[in-house]
Amino acid sequence: MAHDHEHDDHGQAPPSDIALRVKALESLLVDKGLVDPAALDAIVDHFEHKVGPRNGARVVARSWIDPRFRARLLADATAAIAEFGYTGSQGEHIRAVENTPTAHNLVVCTLCSCYPWPVLGLPPVWYKSSAYRAQAVIDPRGVLAEFGTWLPDEVEIRVWDSTAELRYLVIPERPAGTDGLDEAALAALVTRDGMIGTARL
């Protein structure tokens, strides 16, 4: 994926002003010896290929089949998730919250974009949008409806606004009819939106 960005700039449309300004800043910082372009490539590769919601899905799947792991996850998610080797920036203090038949969890960062990078990767654009940040706390049911998720009125919604350095991971309910599936097959059922709480599985 190294220098893939250059191809994006060579389409039919001329490069946008912001693309040129970013390229100029990168060149300046490289010329000054302040950044190594190979390090930039390695960072991009990490976020495009090494972290992402597949990590979180493995954690959730294990919590469905291993009650002792689930207990560790709910007691100290940071340590339980580190058992998979998922550590690092924006995952220093993770809390797992579980959906039940009577309670549904929804995560937002109204202040900006806090998100558990080691287990979910980088957040989608909508998570960082003004619309989601504004609505999720005042109208969680309306937000869920925008994702095609309707909850009965009797289900309690717990919204978590990650205002500090705690990052939240929703553990969705295990779908019915999955008794025969192994951990890998279960992990394939777990979606990113399910772990943010905008969808049910």
Place this chain on the structure above:
Amino acid sequence: MGGMHGLGPVAPEADEPVFHEGWERRVLALVIAAPTRGNIDAGRHQRELIPGPVYLGMTYYERWFAALCAMLIKGGFVTESELESGLAQGPKAAPRLSAESVPVALARQGSYLREGESAFRPGDPVRARNLHPAGHTRLPRYARGRVGVIEARHGAHVFPDTHAHGGGEDPRPLYTVRFAARELWGPQASARDSVSLDLWEPYLEPT
């Protein structure tokens, strides 16, 4: 902006890529790799300094880019004339991160937990103070003046209101505080729902 109306639909995107534009990749990588004299809280504050009407019209990575440029100038790493001309002046430095050191740097845990005694206990009712600082704070406007219950305590954490402004870590006790949706939003909200926030002790008072 929590609780504001009129900011449009959420518009989820099916099969969204990690990045939409090539330059967004480079902005994220530059923010992680570039040298800084600030910290994560100072970086957040820098993005908050973008004037509201401009901020709302920018995409996420445009904000990151604007704040990165401002932090590089503030930190003395580049000058405004270098940014304008694109021409490097002065001696050449050595990069903080190499490709080989990236995996280690990204796996590193930068815990915000510090020593400190907590005044409140789980179950205690608390009121979020009616504070309106001009600088960085992580007490959302919609919670100010509202009463909630301490749901969990997390020891002392680096206090962003001080840390963002070069005042050191100033660790303060951190809590998860649960507010009933009706306490925040009135009778239009569900009687069952709640919003929990992570709030530092200086934001709270006993009630």
